[in-house]
Amino acid sequence: MPVRHLSFALVAVVAAGGFAFCAETNSPTPALRYETRAEHDPNGIGKFYMGREIAHVMGHQAADWLERPEREQEERPKLLVPALKLKSGDVVADIGAGTGYYTRRLAKAVGTNGVVYAVEIQLEMLDILTNKLAGEKIFNVKPALGTITDPKLPPASVDLILMVYVYHEFDHPFEMVEAMCKALKPGGRIVFVEFRGEDPNVPIKLVHKMTEAQVRKEMSVHPLEWAETIGTLPRQHIIVFRKKS
Numbered sequence: 001m002p003v004r005h006l007s008f009a010l011v012a013v014v015a016a017g018g019f020a021f022c023a024e025t026n027s028p029t030p031a032l033r034y035e036t037r038a039e040h041d042p043n044g045i046g047k048f049y050m051g052r053e054i055a056h057v058m059g060h061q062a063a064d065w066l067e068r069p070e071r072e073q074e075e076r077p078k079l080l081v082p083a084l085k086l087k088s089g090d091v092v093a094d095i096g097a098g099t100g101y102y103t104r105r106l107a108k109a110v111g112t113n114g115v116v117y118a119v120e121i122q123l124e125m126l127d128i129l130t131n132k133l134a135g136e137k138i139f140n141v142k143p144a145l146g147t148i149t150d151p152k153l154p155p156a157s158v159d160l161i162l163m164v165y166v167y168h169e170f171d172h173p174f175e176m177v178e179a180m181c182k183a184l185k186p187g188g189r190i191v192f193v194e195f196r197g198e199d200p201n202v203p204i205k206l207v208h209k210m211t212e213a214q215v216r217k218e219m220s221v222h223p224l225e226w227a228e229t230i231g232t233l234p235r236q237h238i239i240v241f242r243k244k245s
Helices: 060-066 071-075 077-083 101-110 123-135 173-183 212-219
Strands: 034-036 044-049 052-055 091-095 115-120 141-145 158-164 184-196 224-230 236-243
Touching: 071 077, 077 101, 091 101, 091 173, 101 115, 101 123, 101 141, 101 158, 115 123, 123 141, 158 173, 173 184, 173 212, 184 212, 212 224, 212 236
Parallel strands: 091 115, 091 158, 115 141, 158 184
Antiparallel strands: 034 044, 044 052, 184 236, 224 236
8 A cells, every 4th residue: 555655855764773764654664664584484474574574374274273162262262352342333343354263253242233344365264254154143244355455444434453363464564554544433443462472481483473562663653552451361462552533
């Protein structure tokens, strides 16, 4: 997604962590936003954003793993969903919805007057998701086929955007969050659920974990303010940001 064009009077290039920044937004300019390194973690794609390597995306071939019974104990969705403080009638977007493991739970939380956008970039995942929704007779979910730079959500329409173990796999994290911010209503929230990168005892590959500091660093270039970090899950952060008015 192209960034706004700025006049030369508004652009200042400074040496800061390998980036050039636009003075108006403090965001890296497109040409220098990402870095590619030949030497990198084999579980990453060799592309770096703000010093963090982006992880490989899980393909639809691993769909069964997303529905494994162990998720209930390992991830505690019964703790996560209440922590989101959803209300009946809310509009929610589940980004990287996969098979709909959390989509189905969100749909019940917002009630029949609410809506959940289930966003995926893999059509095969959406096919699995819609079949599961039909099987459980859930009708307040709108499947959406996004791209690697845009979730294709209606502007200013969403109360809460949820990403569960997804953000660290975004090929274009800046562009995706930029587009998601446009989809949020004023005061809407973006929620990151990521395995804790600070904890070496969390048995997850390094590039598939994130520290709270890194998430907050990457969100600092967007019109978002940190709201809270919820620590009720056994291995994961729930990091909440609110769209600035």
